[in-house]
Amino acid sequence: MTDITRRNLFKAVAASAVAVPLVRATRADATETCVPADPHWGHGIEDQRKADLGNGRYLNPIVAGDHPDPTVLKDGDDYYMTFTPFTASPGIVIWHSTDLLNWSPVATALHKPMGNVFAVNLCKYKDRYYIYLPAQRPGGDWAIFVIWARQVTGPWSDPIDTGVTGCIDPAHVVGEDGKRYLFVNGIRMVRLTDDGLAADGPLKHAYTPWHYPSDWVVEDFAPEGPKLLRRDGWFYLVSAVGGTAGPPTSHMVIVARSRSVHGPWENCPHNPIVHTRSAAEPWWSRGHATFIDGPAGDWWMIYHGYENSFRTLGRQALLEPMEWTADGWPVATGGDLSRPLPIPAGGKPGPAGFALSDDFSSNRFGIQWAFHDPRPDEIQRARYGGNGLQLAGAGHSPADSSPMVCRVGDRAYVAEIGFELSGDAEAGLLLFYNHKAFVGVGFTPDTIKTFEYAQELPWARIKRDNRRVRVRMTNDHNVVTFEYSHDDGHSWQLHTIRMEVSGINHNVFGDFLSLRVGLYSTGATPARLHDFRYRAIKGNPLI
Numbered sequence: 001m002t003d004i005t006r007r008n009l010f011k012a013v014a015a016s017a018v019a020v021p022l023v024r025a026t027r028a029d030a031t032e033t034c035v036p037a038d039p040h041w042g043h044g045i046e047d048q049r050k051a052d053l054g055n056g057r058y059l060n061p062i063v064a065g066d067h068p069d070p071t072v073l074k075d076g077d078d079y080y081m082t083f084t085p086f087t088a089s090p091g092i093v094i095w096h097s098t099d100l101l102n103w104s105p106v107a108t109a110l111h112k113p114m115g116n117v118f119a120v121n122l123c124k125y126k127d128r129y130y131i132y133l134p135a136q137r138p139g140g141d142w143a144i145f146v147i148w149a150r151q152v153t154g155p156w157s158d159p160i161d162t163g164v165t166g167c168i169d170p171a172h173v174v175g176e177d178g179k180r181y182l183f184v185n186g187i188r189m190v191r192l193t194d195d196g197l198a199a200d201g202p203l204k205h206a207y208t209p210w211h212y213p214s215d216w217v218v219e220d221f222a223p224e225g226p227k228l229l230r231r232d233g234w235f236y237l238v239s240a241v242g243g244t245a246g247p248p249t250s251h252m253v254i255v256a257r258s259r260s261v262h263g264p265w266e267n268c269p270h271n272p273i274v275h276t277r278s279a280a281e282p283w284w285s286r287g288h289a290t291f292i293d294g295p296a297g298d299w300w301m302i303y304h305g306y307e308n309s310f311r312t313l314g315r316q317a318l319l320e321p322m323e324w325t326a327d328g329w330p331v332a333t334g335g336d337l338s339r340p341l342p343i344p345a346g347g348k349p350g351p352a353g354f355a356l357s358d359d360f361s362s363n364r365f366g367i368q369w370a371f372h373d374p375r376p377d378e379i380q381r382a383r384y385g386g387n388g389l390q391l392a393g394a395g396h397s398p399a400d401s402s403p404m405v406c407r408v409g410d411r412a413y414v415a416e417i418g419f420e421l422s423g424d425a426e427a428g429l430l431l432f433y434n435h436k437a438f439v440g441v442g443f444t445p446d447t448i449k450t451f452e453y454a455q456e457l458p459w460a461r462i463k464r465d466n467r468r469v470r471v472r473m474t475n476d477h478n479v480v481t482f483e484y485s486h487d488d489g490h491s492w493q494l495h496t497i498r499m500e501v502s503g504i505n506h507n508v509f510g511d512f513l514s515l516r517v518g519l520y521s522t523g524a525t526p527a528r529l530h531d532f533r534y535r536a537i538k539g540n541p542l543i
Helices: 003-016
Strands: 071-075 078-084 089-096 104-110 122-127 127-136 141-150 160-165 173-174 180-183 188-192 226-230 234-243 252-256 282-293 299-307 309-326 331-333 368-370 383-386 389-391 404-406 412-420 424-436 437-443 447-452 468-476 477-484 516-522 527-536
Touching: 071 122, 071 282, 071 468, 078 122, 104 127, 104 141, 122 173, 127 173, 160 180, 173 226, 173 331, 173 468, 282 309, 383 404, 412 424, 424 447, 424 527, 437 468, 437 477, 437 516, 516 527
Parallel strands: 252 282
Antiparallel strands: 071 078, 078 089, 089 104, 122 127, 127 141, 141 160, 173 180, 180 188, 226 234, 234 252, 282 299, 299 309, 309 331, 368 404, 383 389, 389 527, 404 516, 412 468, 412 527, 424 437, 424 516, 437 447, 468 477
């Protein structure tokens, strides 16, 4: 079909303005497709999937959606965990659990835009909590910053530059000498001052990691993600090699131990203790693990992985049981992670996740919403009050704006929102990865726009009054459909272009991100947003 024919066909369909029912073909048997059938997860708030099946067993992930590089702290009977925020601001959401299985957010630690923030480390030393975070200085070089608080829920300090440069993936440990150290990618180490706020010595080589056989299919050697713990007189250094994306078999977990943080380090004879060996497995590129003792004293690993056929969801948080051998080495015991596993013993179940639907009556930035890569002056673009949220404009389109984004963790879902436009305001609903990769629909006061794979389709514009409009997006296993309504959702018009988005992931567009629900606004007049609704779709794919 020529571009002219396609354009004329679209105009003819748009001009008809007749609502078309959404029709889907029945999917072929799951064994005949590369998309695996949905396992039977538990379903919680808004039918979002959750790990706890309610019968003494669980099914990964424990935190669904884009939650990479988990760092976990046990603090008495409580567990706290946070993840890489990348460019999201506010960022560094802290999650809480009492059973290692059910997690819910309780605080946001970083409220100042820091650019791209990579794998962070949450730890406690004496009576203070610390988060060590890599970010780029204004000059462009990477450095390790630190924030601290007396309560894990904050308030947290402003970021402090530790003076450790050219590093990511920090991990705090107290040595046998009582001194504080950071291990970083490489694997290198640096001593810290007693207050933990600055380097107190040079950065130096710490460990030459175990190397996999040369014929293994991986992305890169890339020693990274160190985590340390002390047990029975040994320091255990848990790290990742193989690259965090690329082929499904890339990432892996390796272990070494030493009597001293200064080495020498002895490699585990069972390395790698976690490794995806086939693209047929349910979880790919598994790595960046933290070892943690459970409520009953047994041991577990929390790490991230990509879901088979759903790289669009980013790297998700996984829980796997582990044991210690008689000679003091760890072994993973989860086996096939596509099947339910026994839950950690002795824990007290708590809430899992949170509702994504938002009436905009209270500020949910930092927990649910964040701006993608905002400038420092953009953090105040959202104003609460009255009937909804006013979102001031930025840029000229989603390609150069800082949209509000929300991470989701379901394979299929429906998201819906209302816009009120005045003046020259433009607003829209997106599935947003980065400025090079997004899809969605936008509304000016008199035009409907279509964004397909990061570009607007001028030939697909529809002339229509949009001063008040609701828009609904259905993402059904990576096939995306849009509908819009001009009578507050009583009747819906099917948008005539559907999009397939499984290729919008790191292996194509970089940045290690996920497809997030996005809301954008441009123009001199703010757009008013109201009544955001989210609902997961349960069951097998219908396409």
